[in-house]
Amino acid sequence: MLELVQASTYAADIDRLILFIGVIVGVWFLLAEGIFFWLIWKFRAKPGERTQYLDGTEKNVKKWITIPHALVLVCDVFILVGAVSVWYDVKQQLPDADSTIRVIGQQWAWTFQHPGADNELDTSDDIFTVNDLHVEVEKTYHFQLESRDVLHSFSVPVFRLKQDAIPGRSITGWFTPTRTGEHDVQCSEICGIGHGVMAARIHIEDANTHAAWITRSSAATTP
Amino acid sequence: MSAESATPLTAPRPAKPKPAIPSGVLGVLIFIFTEIMFFSGLISAHTIVKSQAAGQMWPPYGQPRLPVGETALNSLALLVSGIVLVFTWFAFKRDPERARIPLLLSIVLGSVFVGFQGVEWVALLSEGLTMQSSAYGGFFYLIVGSHAIHAVGALIALIWAYDRSSKGLLTSTQLGTVSAFWYFVVLVWPVLYWQVYL
Amino acid sequence: MMRVGMSTLLAFLALSALPEALWACPVCFDSSDENRQAFLATTIFLSILPLGMVAGAGIYIRKRVRGSRKNPANTK
Amino acid sequence: MAETLAEVQKQEVHGHDHDHHDQGFVSKYIFSTDHKIIAMQYLFTGMLMGVIGGYMAYVFRMQLAFPGISVPGFGQVSPGEYNSLITNHGSIMIFWVAMPVLIAAFGNYLIPLMIGADDMVFPRINRLSFQVFFISSVVLLLSLFVEGGGFGGAWTSYPPLSASGDYNLTQLGASLWLIAVALEFVAFLLGGINFITTLMNSRAPGMKAYDIPMVCWMIVIASILFMLSVGPLLAGAVMLLFDQTLNTGFYDPARGGDPILWQHLFWFFGHPEVYVVLLPAIGITVDVMATFSRKKLFGYKLVLYTAVATGVLSFFVWAHHQFIAGIDPRMANVFTVTTLLISVPIAEMLFVMIATLYGGSITLTTPMLWALAFLAEFLIGGVTGIFLGASGADIYFHDTYFVLAHFHYTFFPIAIIGTFCAFTYWFPKMFGKMMNETLGKIHFWGTIIPFNFIFIPLFVLGMGGQHRRIYNFEHFPEIAGPEYFQLRQIATIALLIMLAFQVVFFFNVVMSWWKGEKAGKNPWKANTLEWTTESPPPHGNWPVEELPTVYRGPYEYGHPDREEDYWPQNLPG
Known part of the structure; x- marks a missing residue:
């Protein structure tokens, strides 16, 4: 298996949810395939043997469908609770931000607007970079996702984060990085050639490296 | 011939049930269901785009207003045409000969509606409302135009039915099939009028 | 059919068991309220409409078939 | 296409057609209104399109595993060509293979035969349906060769990318693609009207609702789903076409439009569409399983009701494709509930299929192998769907190769396994000859084993964070490592092996058709009505005085009151 680091606060939650679903459906899958192949072997054609005439409406036979049916429903409820709670945490609530960045997709590059030294967006010391996003570990960020032309999707696999960018709208989300490093950002919505x-x-x-980067970049961009 | 495939003639043969709805009418009904969904799609799209119009200005600034009153009168012609077609059906049941005049009346009223809509379009185009001028204009021509295409198609079908009835060839299934589609055209219009004009 | 009803009932129970807070939406300030309501309304409208039509047609045809069985002369 | 088909068929059908007055070649095979000929036209057009779609898969898989190489039979793949290949592979496989073969071809062939009718209710609409479909195929293939190349905005064709030539750089290709898809829908609308009406109004005397073979029910339920879901998409397609050609602004946010709107309309159709192709495949496998395990279907009404429940629910799940597309996050909760709910009827259908095997007498003929493989493989597709329906996990999996592998594990069993299952099962009826079992089994194993080796690695890649529709992963350092490339290469080589084994199939078809063993009326000892007429059936299916009458359900295998282990539907008493 290919291991991917967990670099945000909710990455572990999403991975746990995936594992949880994996265990539930895995058991179902193995059980179903096991019974399936066992039946094929058990009831292979033998000369002279007649098949049983069951139409599945008798109560004692029907239970072989009704019981698994109810169990599937119960498993669904568990998965549902897990899924919705993770979803709520990642997409539906918004913890207070230490800093806000703007992410702008366009054909075919990402522009990142960092707040700069004063930690406020849309001021003169904002740092614009293309295809390089700099964030500080253990700080909660809000991002405002925009697009200049077509749909893009801001995807950071190590954060387990993904959100489509839509022209004409600004979509807000959040993340808190938990470990330092350099990772891929992908566009996951087809946006042209x-x-x-x-x-x-x-x-x-x-914190130190990030502060140094801000100083360096501000010096470089100051007119 | 194997013994299995042949049904002995002595066996009690269950009767073939009479279809609940004649095939032609049923086919058109299924088609109408799809059409209803088509217009629902258009109306949904219209509702969504309308809802996010800048500052809730709808129609957008600088775009001409639609002739609400004139079209309401015109819609009346369409509705009456539908009602006349209902009478056509009952007249046909009693005597196919007697159905011809109400059928013709229905066609004329329908044509009046389509013709007047065309006149209205020309006027609006000259006032500067085009498909490209705004989403408002786009949806107006798209929705009303879709309806117009259906109306023209249904009128052609009605004229075909009239032609057959004047030759004495019209069957009740044919009349049912054609009028089912015209009822759809008539009944979907008030919804469109409510959504687009009001 | 009863089972479908049961499933729906269970789903509603599961939904209502979830805390009210799940309907809060702190991230919803980017697009207008009318727009969100329009999406919701058309979603419901588009989803319910076909089922209503099919259910209506189904009930009508059933009635016709029942009626014609009881009184075959009626359908002529 | 139609000509080559007709030529081969001419020798075949001619022998049985003495009493039929001589029609011209063209009116008999190209402009025929006979449902069987139209079914063949759909079947062979669909298979030809399948070969084209397979070729496309070969080209882009080669590019992914060995980026930058000159692909034999294609050449260097540019990013634009790559996008066009994946877009058209998806569109072709769903709209021009799965739909025409499973619904149109087998629906046309089987529905009249299985319900004891001489033809469809509207034969001329049926012919028109194929003609429109054929034109749509031609338009689609043309779109690949126009200036700028074929459309490359993915089969979902989200605007604004698809709406403007400035963005997608394939102005003409995009419009032609859209027109082709719209025409294809019109073709299936016409077909769908026919299927539903025929099933309702031309059943054989005595055939009540619960005596209809499951495959007919499933095709008709699928048609109803299709008819009800396609309208909004057609509306959306008209708007998109106007955006492309008339420069309107329906999807352009700068001019008051809304790009999300298209997704709304598209997925309203797009998700029911999955069940539109799934249900016929389930119907086919259920029928084949019952025949070869010599068992009554375990719960006829159960399968029927779960199919209806699936249909109903399918109208409430579609927004799960848009979890991260910027819709209201609260909607995601509702759609997670419905999406998980739909697992219940689908699971139940699979349980019924498994339970049908119990107490049977299973013969592993080629069609039965395909039917069993459908179940075994579809289970994988089904359980991986749970990950994607659960909104929390979908944040990560959305648009990764995990999704891709998941829906290939559903669509491959549906479109490919289902087709082969139906084709091998009804081949004796269609052509009057038995297929070669040995070749059939070689083809089966040569398809199934490589299939798993294609898509299991893609699951792993998806979990590793690899996204779809990227023509060269070397630009992403984290997913460009050698272990990633090894997995991609395994998938590609497995694909090559699988494609190579399809030659066995075509060889088998030609050889069996040419000099296979005569099939007789009922080679599988099956119950349904199509096995009571000649193989292949004559024009009108049965001689008029012998049109069958139905006395019982289609799955009376191993009935205690009867000596033989099957009891055809048309036998009285």
Whole structure:
């Protein structure tokens, strides 16, 4: 299996949910396939043997459908609770932000607007970068996702985060990085012939490195 | 011939049930269901786009208003045409000969509706409402135009029915099939009028 | 058919068991309220309409078939 | 296509047609209104399109496993060509293979034969349906060769990318693609009207609702689903076409339009569409399983009701494709509930299929192998769907290769396994000859084993964070490692092996058709009505005075009151 690091607060939750679903459906899957192949072997054609005439309406026979049916429903409820609680945490609530960034998709590059030294967006010291997102570890970020032309999708696999960018709208989301490193940002919504090269990198830095980067970039962009 | 496939003539043969709805009418009904969904799609799209119009200005600034009153009168012609067609059906049941005049009346009223809508379009186009001028204009021409195409198609079918009835060839299934589609055209119009004009 | 009803009932129970907070939407400030309501309304409208039509047609045909069985002369 | 088909068929059908007055070649095979000929036209057009779709898969899989190489039989794959290939592979496999073969071809062939009718209710509409479909195929293939190349905005064709030539760079290709899809829908609308009306109004005397073979029910339920869901998409398609050609702004946010609107209309159709193709495949496998395990179907009404329940629910699940598309996040909760709920009727259908095997006498003929493989493989597709329906997990899996592998594990069993199952089962009826069992089994194993080796690695890649529709993964350092490329290469090589084994199938078809063993009326000792007429059936299916009458349900195998283990529907007493 290919291991992918968990670099956000909710990455582990999503992975746990996936594992949880995996165990439930895995048991069902193995059980169903097991019974299936056993039946094929058990009831292979033997000369002279007559088949049983069952039409599945008798109560004692029907229970072989009704009981699994009810069990599937129960499993569904468990999965549902898990799924919705994770969903609520990632997409539906918004913890207070330490900082806000803007992510702008266009054919075929990502533009990132960092708030700069004053930690406020849309001020003169904002740092614009193309295909390089710099964030500080253990800080909660809000992102405002926009698009200039077609649909894009901001996907950071190590965060387990994904959100479509829609032209004409600004979509807000959040993440909190939990470990430093440099990782891929992909565009996961087809956006034209350059879709395959619309790759960016996210740099998760500790406080000192991040501050140094802000100073360096501000110096470079100041007119 | 194997013994199995042949049914002995002595066996009690269950009667073939008479269809609940004649095939032609049923086919058109299924088609109408699809059409209803088609218009529902258009109306849904219209509702969504309307809802996000800037500052809730609908129609958008600078676009001409639709002639609500004139079209209401015109819609009346269409509705009456539908009602006349109902009478046609009952007249046909009693005597196919007597159905011809109400059928013709229904066709004329329907044509009046389509013709007047055309006149209205020309006027609106000259006032600057086009498909490209705004989403408002786009949806107006799209929805009303879709309805117009259906109305024209249904009128052609009605004229075909009239032609057959004047030759004395019209069957009740044929009349049912054709009028079912015209009823659809008539009944979907008030909904469109409510959504687009009001 | 009863089982479908049971499933729906269970689903509603599961839904209502979820806390009210799940209907809060702190991230919903980007697009207008009317727009969201329009999407919701058309979603419900589009989903219910075909089922209503089919159910209506089904009931009508059933009635016709029943009626014609009871009184074959009626359908002529 | 129609000509080659007709040529081969001419020798075949001619022998049985003495009493039929001589029609011209063209009116008999190209403009025929006979449901069997139309079914063949659909079947062979669909299979030809399947070969084209397979070729496309071969080209882009080669590019993915060995980026930048000159693919034998195609050449270097540019990003634009790659996008066009995946887009058209998807469209072809769903709209021009799964639908025409499973619904149109087998629906046309089987419904009149299985309900004891001489033809469809509206034979001329039926012919028109194929003609429109044929034109749509031609338009689609044409769109690949126009200036700018074929459309490359994925089969979902989300605007604004699909709405403007400035964005997709394939102005003409995009419009032609859209027109082709719309025409294809019109063809199936015409076909659907026919199927539903025929099943309702031309059943053989005595055939009550619960005596109809499951495959007919399933095709008709699928048609109803299709008819009810396609309208909004057609409306959306008209708007998209206007955006493309008349420069309107329905999907352009700058001019008051809404890009999400298309997704709304598209998935309203797009999800029921999955069940539109799934149900016929389930109907086919259920019938084949009952025949070869010599068992009555375990719960006829249960299967029927679960199919209806699936149909009903399918109208309430579609927004799960849009969880992360910027819809109201609260809607996701509702759609998670409905999506998980729909697992219940589907699971129940599979349970019924498994339970049907119990107490049977199973013969592993080629069609039975395909039917069993459908169940075994579809289970994988079914259980992986739970991950995607659960909104929380979908945040990660959305648009990854996990999704891709999941829906291939559903669509491959549906479209490919289902087709082979039906084709091998009804081949004796269609052509009057038995297929070669040995070749059939070689083809079966040569298809099933590589199939799993294609898509299991893709599940793993998807979990590793690899996204869809990216023509070269070397640009993404984290998924460009050698272990990733090994998995991609395993998938590609398995695909090559699988495609190679399809040659066995075509060889088998030709050889069996040409000099196979004569089939007789009822080679499988099956109950349903199509086995009571000649193989292949004559024009009108049965001689007029011998049109069958039905006395019982279609699955009376192993009935205690009868000596033989089967009891055809048309036998009185």
